[in-house]
Amino acid sequence: MSYFNPEQRKRKSILPLLILGSLCVSILYYAFAANQKTVPVLPENAVRPHLVHWLEENPNAWPAQDPIFNPAAVRKIYQRTDYRLLWFDNYSLSDSANDLLRQLTAASSGNPSSMVDYRYHLGYFDRTLRDTPQRLQMAAVLDVLLTDAFVSYAQDTQLDRIRPKSRPHRGITPVFREDQGFRMVALPRPPQQASNEPSGRKYFRGYDRARIIGSSPHSHPYSQDYSTDDERNPSNAANSARSFNRMRHNTHRDRSESGPGASGSDSRIYYNQNRNNRGRDNRMRNSAAIASPVNSEGRYFEENTPYGSDAYALRNQLQKLRNLSTSGRWRPIPPGPAMTMGARHPHVGRLRDLLSLYGDYQAYYRYRGADHNRFDRSLHQAVARFQKRHGLKPDGIVGRTTRKRLNLSPAARAKIVEMNIRRREALPSSLGERFIQVNIPAYRLQYVENGQVKLAMNVVVGKKKHATPEITTRVSKVIFNPTWTVPRSILVNEILPKARKNPTGMENMGYRVVSGSGEYLPLTSGNLSAAGAGSYLMRQMGGEENVLGRIKFEIPNKHDVYLHDTRARTLFSLTDRGYSHGCIRLEKPRHLAEALLRPQGSWDQWRIGQLTTGEETTEVDLTRLVNIYITYWTAWVDGQGNLNFRPDIYAKDGLTDNQF
Numbered sequence: 001m002s003y004f005n006p007e008q009r010k011r012k013s014i015l016p017l018l019i020l021g022s023l024c025v026s027i028l029y030y031a032f033a034a035n036q037k038t039v040p041v042l043p044e045n046a047v048r049p050h051l052v053h054w055l056e057e058n059p060n061a062w063p064a065q066d067p068i069f070n071p072a073a074v075r076k077i078y079q080r081t082d083y084r085l086l087w088f089d090n091y092s093l094s095d096s097a098n099d100l101l102r103q104l105t106a107a108s109s110g111n112p113s114s115m116v117d118y119r120y121h122l123g124y125f126d127r128t129l130r131d132t133p134q135r136l137q138m139a140a141v142l143d144v145l146l147t148d149a150f151v152s153y154a155q156d157t158q159l160d161r162i163r164p165k166s167r168p169h170r171g172i173t174p175v176f177r178e179d180q181g182f183r184m185v186a187l188p189r190p191p192q193q194a195s196n197e198p199s200g201r202k203y204f205r206g207y208d209r210a211r212i213i214g215s216s217p218h219s220h221p222y223s224q225d226y227s228t229d230d231e232r233n234p235s236n237a238a239n240s241a242r243s244f245n246r247m248r249h250n251t252h253r254d255r256s257e258s259g260p261g262a263s264g265s266d267s268r269i270y271y272n273q274n275r276n277n278r279g280r281d282n283r284m285r286n287s288a289a290i291a292s293p294v295n296s297e298g299r300y301f302e303e304n305t306p307y308g309s310d311a312y313a314l315r316n317q318l319q320k321l322r323n324l325s326t327s328g329r330w331r332p333i334p335p336g337p338a339m340t341m342g343a344r345h346p347h348v349g350r351l352r353d354l355l356s357l358y359g360d361y362q363a364y365y366r367y368r369g370a371d372h373n374r375f376d377r378s379l380h381q382a383v384a385r386f387q388k389r390h391g392l393k394p395d396g397i398v399g400r401t402t403r404k405r406l407n408l409s410p411a412a413r414a415k416i417v418e419m420n421i422r423r424r425e426a427l428p429s430s431l432g433e434r435f436i437q438v439n440i441p442a443y444r445l446q447y448v449e450n451g452q453v454k455l456a457m458n459v460v461v462g463k464k465k466h467a468t469p470e471i472t473t474r475v476s477k478v479i480f481n482p483t484w485t486v487p488r489s490i491l492v493n494e495i496l497p498k499a500r501k502n503p504t505g506m507e508n509m510g511y512r513v514v515s516g517s518g519e520y521l522p523l524t525s526g527n528l529s530a531a532g533a534g535s536y537l538m539r540q541m542g543g544e545e546n547v548l549g550r551i552k553f554e555i556p557n558k559h560d561v562y563l564h565d566t567r568a569r570t571l572f573s574l575t576d577r578g579y580s581h582g583c584i585r586l587e588k589p590r591h592l593a594e595a596l597l598r599p600q601g602s603w604d605q606w607r608i609g610q611l612t613t614g615e616e617t618t619e620v621d622l623t624r625l626v627n628i629y630i631t632y633w634t635a636w637v638d639g640q641g642n643l644n645f646r647p648d649i650y651a652k653d654g655l656t657d658n659q660f
Contacts, residue, residue: 045082045083045084046136047083047084047085047136047139047140047143048082048083048084050136050137050140051078051083051140052083054140054144055071055074055075055083055144059071063137063141064124064141065124065340065341065343065375066118066121066123066124066145066340066341066342067341067342068144069119069148069152070148070151070152070155073151074144074148074151077147077151078144078147085139085140086143086146087100087142087146088139088142088143100146100149100150100153101146103153104120104122104149105122107120107153107157108120108122118340118341119149119152120149120152120153121145121146121148121149122149123340123395123397124145125142125145128142297588297591297605298605299605300455300590300594300595300604300605302454302455303452303454303455303456304452304453304454305452305456305639306451306452306453306638306639306640307446307448307451307452307453307639308636308637308638308639308640308641309424309633309636309637309638309639310424310637311421311425313637314417314420314421314424314635314636314637315421317417317637317643318414318417318418318421321410321411321413321414321417322414324357324410325409325410325411325414329357330354330409330410331350331353331354332354332406332407332409333347333351333354333403333406333407334347334350335403338397338398338399338400339351339375339397339398340375340380340396340397340398341375341376341377341379341396342374342375343374343375344374344375345373345375346373348372348373348379349372349373351375351379351383351398351406352382354406355379355382355383355406358386360382360383360385360386360389361378361379361382381396383396383397383398383402384396386402386405386406387402387405389642389643389644389645390405390644390645390646391441391442391443391575391644391645391647392575393575404657405645408645408657408658409657412655412657413635415653415655416634416635416645416653416655416658417643419634419635419653420633420634420636423631423632423633424633424636427629427631431448431627431629433449434447434448434449434624434626434627435447435448435626435627435628435629436475436592436626436627436628436629437628437629437631438459438461438468438563438584438628438629438630438631439632439633439636439646440461440468440470440630440631440632440649441632441633441634441646441647441648441649441650442633442644442646443458443459443460443576443577443578444456444457444459445457445458445459445563445584445586445592447592447595447596453639454595455588455592457586457587457588457592458572458577458587459577459584459585459586459587460566460572460577460579460580460584460585461577461578461580461584462578462580462582462583463578463579463580463581464578464649464651466580466581466582467582467650468561468583468584468630469559469561469582469630470630470631470632471555471557471628471629471630472627472628472629472630473555473556473557473627473628474555474556474625474626474627474628475553475554475555475563475596475622475626475628476554476555476621476622476625477553477554477620477622478551478552478553478554478596478597478619478620478622479551479552479553479554479617479618479619479620480550480551480593480611480612480618480619481542481543481550481611481615481616481617481618482542482546482551482552482617483539483542483546483617484540484546484547484548485514485537485538485539486537486538486539486540487560487581488534491532491538492532495511495538496531496532499511499523499528499538500525503522503523503524503528506523507522507523508545509540509545510541510542510543510615511523511538511539511540511541512539512540512541513527513528513536513537513538514536514538514539515536516535520539521536541615542615542616542617543614543615545567547566547567548564548565548566549564549565549566549567549585549589550565550589550590551565551586551589551590551593551608551612552564552565553586553589553592553593553596555628559582561582561583561630562583562584563584563585563586563589563592564583564585564586564589565585565586565589566585566586568585571585572587576649578649584630590605590608590609590612594608596622596626597620597622599623599624600620600622600623600624632650632652634647634652634653634658645658647659
């Protein structure tokens, strides 16, 4: 008998497997890291089929919502470049593309026409140039739109399609030189600070239009052309030549009065020295305006537009809304994507029909042979008209807010009009020859004389928890460099904590404790405790730091509400302006002061400018009191016969659909 004895199995080591696995993991890691750092390469002629198809073979196949405004010029450009990308470095925007975007943004942000944004495709770039996936077709679309925007900008610049008044002067200024007299000398470009912002070369990213618009005038390389005061105040541009001549004369007059020791160049005669006193006054006023442009609102020009806003017109609009509600023709727009010019969608046709019912879109605006479901320029204008009537930004884009206002039913609108008819009838049928109306939901003030609006401006009203009340009263006086006695609630909740933390800083801002005898006391711990207990008051002295600004309009009322200037000027550019504690902040207080005080003598911006410098408080009583109506109108008919609506910011109408 034989026996089989198997060999004993030897235990093998796992060390070689671990070494091999570690090596594989290292190779994969370094390969992945190298791939992350590698910018994908865009083939040279990869986009050629797309460009040929869109520009030559089938223009209707253009995939973007924004149309090409200059198809012939764009087609010719790409024909000469053999249909290659012009604004990309592989899949990233080139430096030239980023420079173009900055220039387009700077040019459009100073122009009031929203059509400029569309001609430059800035809205499309805002939506697309952030976190866009690396797609060949998207790169081709962006390149074509950048080329189209470049052509539009060249046309606007060379052919003056942008109004000359809205375009700034070049960065040159008259400078006096001893040996040459006055010469027009270019301003040196301010030193550019180093920036860590992305250049836009990281896969379509880095373009931030909001930062360009909100930045300082010197934050981009084109700031030298946009740094003059004439753009901000067009009325200054009209008098620029006269101001230059006056400045030359004033310089000569000052030098000639310096005595016999003046040099020969100082004694040059540009004008006759024998000016009358009236001419000298005018020169002083112009030089004062040039010296302190910070608070200047420019020259006051009367608007002279019809006022409207009567109950009879509201009743006519009420009947139209009731008829529309019972006709069955009104249909809301279903939920969907935002719509802008160039879009093609069934909802566009529904939008066109809805705006036709509201009267914003009319048949003769439609282009011949236009597609009913395509968002064309006539529909863009109708949307902007609707947005303006509803207090929205008139950009022509149907987004969430515009869609909500469009879908407010005629029945709901009729109820809103009914409530506002009652509010209008609560006021006198004739509001007077001279009056001021502040409409709280519209954030708007109008000064009216004999049925004509002479002055209109944006205002800031109270927050919802500090609602501005409805008041009928009169303007009794105008106060220049007013003081501010801090109300009890604001004193306890806001001012005292700041004063205890930094008494020196609050004193520098003009805050003082006022004793019972009217004596001004420093912000010591004991005085602040007495003010907190109610024994003393706290007051801010007049001056540049005062929260009321430089001008206050006294209107007697039990709510202690008044109209005043403000240092927070940026709030007036917002659509919703409910930020105050109940008082009304004015965008143009100096113009309103001139309009109210004109019947009392020679009041103009120069005289008002003199009274709003320094810290001295001046009170001027109105010899002819002016009625003021602080109203809460969410619907009214303006002087052009347009029915306007505003959101119910204080929830007084009782309709949820009309609230934010």
